[in-house]
Amino acid sequence: MALYRLSRINGRLLLRRRRCYLSITVSGINPPPTSNPSDNSLHSHLNASNFFEYSKRNSSSKQQFYNSVHLIRPYGVYQTLFGNSHISTLASKENEQEPKNNGNRKIDQSWIDEYLPEKARPYARLARLDKPIGTWLLAWPCMWSITMAAVPGSLPDFKMMALFGSGALLLRGAGCTINDLLDQDIDRKVERTRSRPxxxxxxxxxxxxxxxxxxxSLGLGILLQLNNFSRVLGASSLLLVFSYPLMKRLTFWPQAYLGLTFNWGALLGWAAVRGSLDPAIVLPLYASGVFWTLVYDTIYAHQDKEDDVRVGVKSTALRFADSTKEWIAGFGIACIGSLAFSGFYANIGWPYYTFLMAASGQLAWQILTVDLSSCADCNRKFVSNKWFGALVFTGILCGRLFP
Known part of the structure; x- marks a missing residue:
């Protein structure tokens, strides 16, 4: 009787041990030769969530999966073998790094795919219509200049602002088209750009x-609605637009050249309203835009610095390297100082300087908090510059209304 009870107790202990020390392997794959439970390269814990995720990915039906699983000798941990890979408790390995796919990179879905005809989608992507931040960055200096040129105590010319807004959309799209045509060989070698049309x-x-x-041709239609002086000034900007894509091959300062191109509206907006230029006002305003561009586009360039080295193109991100934050901090100070000088000579009221302080805070936040090693954070900080432009514009508008 005692022997019978002892055998039952041993059986229960063995059953509990088997339940606690189960190991799982896919049928047809032999277990590893070693049974050392401390070998972390072969063993990993498997919780219920990952187990069922694995079953869904690798079985056509639940029954097929359950039939393919068998018990092997206990290691004291759960183990799943699939070639040389294993499943982790904390996260699936497939989420750690997405492999490059040699040009077959999936294009991000946007409103273009929902609302535009299929034949029009590549052209919309070529003009970057799904990424409006470039249009904002091109439009804000125009809006600053038009509003600064307004008569004190009155609103800016809304018709002129609508024309320049449309022109910014068209010119930015044309600039992207020129860039993609000239840089197609380079774009194919860069992960972020190889899916461009x-x-x-x-x-x-x-x-x-x-x-x-x-x-x-559409941009020319807008330009012809301006005065003669503005037509000549606007047409001259095309020299910058067409030559900008070549600068990354020639100099480490293509971002400065982009600043000269993107902020041409600071000159053109004033000329469209006043019919001439006031250097004391528009030159500091133009310079502020150039310094601003050096800040945001240097941050943006850090996304591609590894590809740029491999391909052989240049940028301020490579030029400044570990000193980037010191350089862009200096550009930020120069930007705010130039805006203050321009407002002073334009006799703008005190609200302008209040909003200029807020814009300074936004720019300082970008520079101090940006993680230059993170592409995602660089892009977030770059996109946030639309709010910097909005703060400066609001300050100019309030300063003109309340001189």
Missing amino acids: VASGILTPFQGLCFLAFQL
Whole structure:
């Protein structure tokens, strides 16, 4: 009787041990030769959530999966073998790093895919219509200048602002088209840009040229509605637009050249309202935009610095390297100082300086908190510059209304 009870107790203990020390392996794959439970390269804990996720990915049905699982000798941990990989309790390994796919990178879905016809989508992407931040950055200096040129105590010319807003959308799209046509060979070698329409082959260079002609013709229609002085001044900006994509091959300062191009509206807006230029006001305003561009586009360039080295193009991100924050802090101070000088000579009221302080805080937040090693954070800080432009614009507007 005692022997019978002892055998039952041993059986229960063995059953509990088996339940506590189960190991799982896919049928047809042999267990590892070692049974050392401390070998972390072969063993990992498997919780219920990961177990069922694994079953869904690797089985056509639950029954098929359950039939393919068998028990092996206990190691004291859960173990799943699939070739040389294993499942982790904390996170699936497939989420740690997405492998590069040699140009077959999936294009992010946007409103373009929902609302535009299929044939129009590549052209919309070529003009970056799904990424409006570039249009904002091009439009804000125009709005600053138009509002600063307004008569004290009155609102700015809304018709002029609408024209310049449309022009910013068209000119930014044309600039992107020119950039993609000239840089298609480089774009194919960079992970972030290889899915662009021309680089990926969705559009041919001839189709891109035809689309560029269409964009420039619409832009010409807007330019002809301005005074003669503004027409000449606006047309001269095309020299900068067409030559900018070449700068990254020639100098470590393409961001400065982009600043000269993107902030041309600071000169043109004043000229469209007043018919001439006031250097004491518009030159500091133009300079502030150039310094601002050096801040946000240097941050933006840090996303591609590894690819830029491999491809052989230049940028301020590579030029400044570990000293980037010191450089862009200096550019930020120069930007705010130039805006203050421009407002002073334009006799703008005190509300302008209140909003300028808020804009200074936004710019300082970008510079101090940006993680230059994180592409995602660099992009977030870059996109946030639309709010810097909005703060400066609101300050100019309130300063003109309440001189």
